[in-house]
Amino acid sequence: MARTFYFLQKRMGLTIGLRRRDPDKYKANNFFNNFLNDFIYWLLILDDVRNRAYENSMARNINAKSKVLEIGTGNKAFLTLMAHKRSPLLLTTIEENKESYLKARRLIEGQNAENIKIVYGNAKEISLDEKYDVLVQEIFGSIGSAEGGAVAVSETKARLLTSDCKFIPDSCLTYMVPVSTFKPGAAERVLNYLVSDNIGEVGFFRIYNFPKKLILSKPQVFEDLTFCNPIVLKEELVLQFVITQSGAFDGVLFFIELNFDNVEKVNALNDITNWSTPYVRVFEKPVQVEKGDVVEITSFKDLSTEDPVYEIRIEVTTPRAKYKGNFKWGSRNRWAIKTDDARAGSLETIPDKADYSV
Numbered sequence: 001m002a003r004t005f006y007f008l009q010k011r012m013g014l015t016i017g018l019r020r021r022d023p024d025k026y027k028a029n030n031f032f033n034n035f036l037n038d039f040i041y042w043l044l045i046l047d048d049v050r051n052r053a054y055e056n057s058m059a060r061n062i063n064a065k066s067k068v069l070e071i072g073t074g075n076k077a078f079l080t081l082m083a084h085k086r087s088p089l090l091l092t093t094i095e096e097n098k099e100s101y102l103k104a105r106r107l108i109e110g111q112n113a114e115n116i117k118i119v120y121g122n123a124k125e126i127s128l129d130e131k132y133d134v135l136v137q138e139i140f141g142s143i144g145s146a147e148g149g150a151v152a153v154s155e156t157k158a159r160l161l162t163s164d165c166k167f168i169p170d171s172c173l174t175y176m177v178p179v180s181t182f183k184p185g186a187a188e189r190v191l192n193y194l195v196s197d198n199i200g201e202v203g204f205f206r207i208y209n210f211p212k213k214l215i216l217s218k219p220q221v222f223e224d225l226t227f228c229n230p231i232v233l234k235e236e237l238v239l240q241f242v243i244t245q246s247g248a249f250d251g252v253l254f255f256i257e258l259n260f261d262n263v264e265k266v267n268a269l270n271d272i273t274n275w276s277t278p279y280v281r282v283f284e285k286p287v288q289v290e291k292g293d294v295v296e297i298t299s300f301k302d303l304s305t306e307d308p309v310y311e312i313r314i315e316v317t318t319p320r321a322k323y324k325g326n327f328k329w330g331s332r333n334r335w336a337i338k339t340d341d342a343r344a345g346s347l348e349t350i351p352d353k354a355d356y357s358v
């Protein structure tokens with residue numbers, strides 16, 4: 001399955017779009033959830049772009065004297081065993097998911113690797129005897145912080161890492177850009193019908209292989225996780241996008257860029273990887289924008305918990321009219337809300353209001 005997923009994109013150039021599903025419908029379905037978990041891990045293991053970047057960066061930054069900490073072993077201890085090949089002095093890996101921890105522990109024990117220590121728990125709460133000079137981690141969502149990685153690293157730094165610790169990767173930037181309506185072609189429609197709900201609705205979609213011709217402006221940084229700097233956990237940001245090509249604007253595309261020690265880069269828009277490029281479709285009826293029009297996006301982020309909350313408020317000013325649209329979503333609990341859209345206002349589930357006071 002995971003091989004087919006990459007094959008369809010690489011060889012056939014297909015775009016795959018998955019609408020975020022209602023978690024309540026699926027949480028009782030163990031078969032579906034086990035299948036999904038397994039599928040996601042295979043996507044990681046077969047992600048050549050990601051794995052090459054980690055491997056090359058480890059070759060440059062881990063040596064026999066390094067003390068390496070990993071957050072998030074995963075059930076296959078994939079990056080743990082990759083780091084182990086560099087023979088660091090000490091390698092400690094922390095996993096918070098019990099099942100993954102037990103599977104990974106069995107795998108690591110099978111390697112007779114005495115310098116690997118696996119610890120069960122959340123990195124935010126674990127105390128260790130040593131301080132580490134390299135941090136390896138891959139808890140990035142398709143919006144960098146969506147898996148709770150920002151708060152995990154932020155709270156681990158002072159306790160477990162040396163002041164000159166190297167981070168693999170160094171940073172994860174999430175970009176945002178206004179886009180025009182994604183209309184799947186015939187083959188894509190069949191595929192999207194099989195794997196997803198209606199792509200034409202307002203909502204949060206995971207898109208793989210997003211067609212670049214739909215990008216309407218120059219992408220700008222929505223979130224900057226540069227790990228050696230203090231990590232901002234609550235932020236309000238206002239960005240103005242000048243439209244560079246006319247089109248039917250209806251939403252915003254996000255994509256991450258992982259920077260590994262200034263050499264290696266993984267970019268979810270340009271590379272075929274396991275990270276999707278989330279497409280938040282805000283306007284039911286697209287707004288026709290022309291070159292030179294301005295789209296202003298005010299965004300709010302609260303990354304202080306493991307269920308980050310995001311909101312975007314869009315204002316489009318054209319010489320003809322002004323349009324507004326909002327969208328708010330949580331990541332792990334996966335709710336979504338669209339509010340006071342001037343053209344097509346409709347409320348979905350309303351979660352507790354997040355407190356954005358900084």
Ligand SMILES: C[S@@+](CC[C@H](N)C(=O)[O-])C[C@H]1O[C@@H](n2cnc3c(N)ncnc32)[C@H](O)[C@@H]1O
Nearest residue numbers: 072073074078094095096097122123138139152
């Ligand atoms: C995307 S998987 C990566 C697995 C593996 N490192 C790899 O790259 O193939 C992320 C793993 O991190 C774990 N994780 C996420 N946040 C964590 C935290 N705060 N402390 C410990 N483990 C965490 C998850 O349970 C999951 O197994």
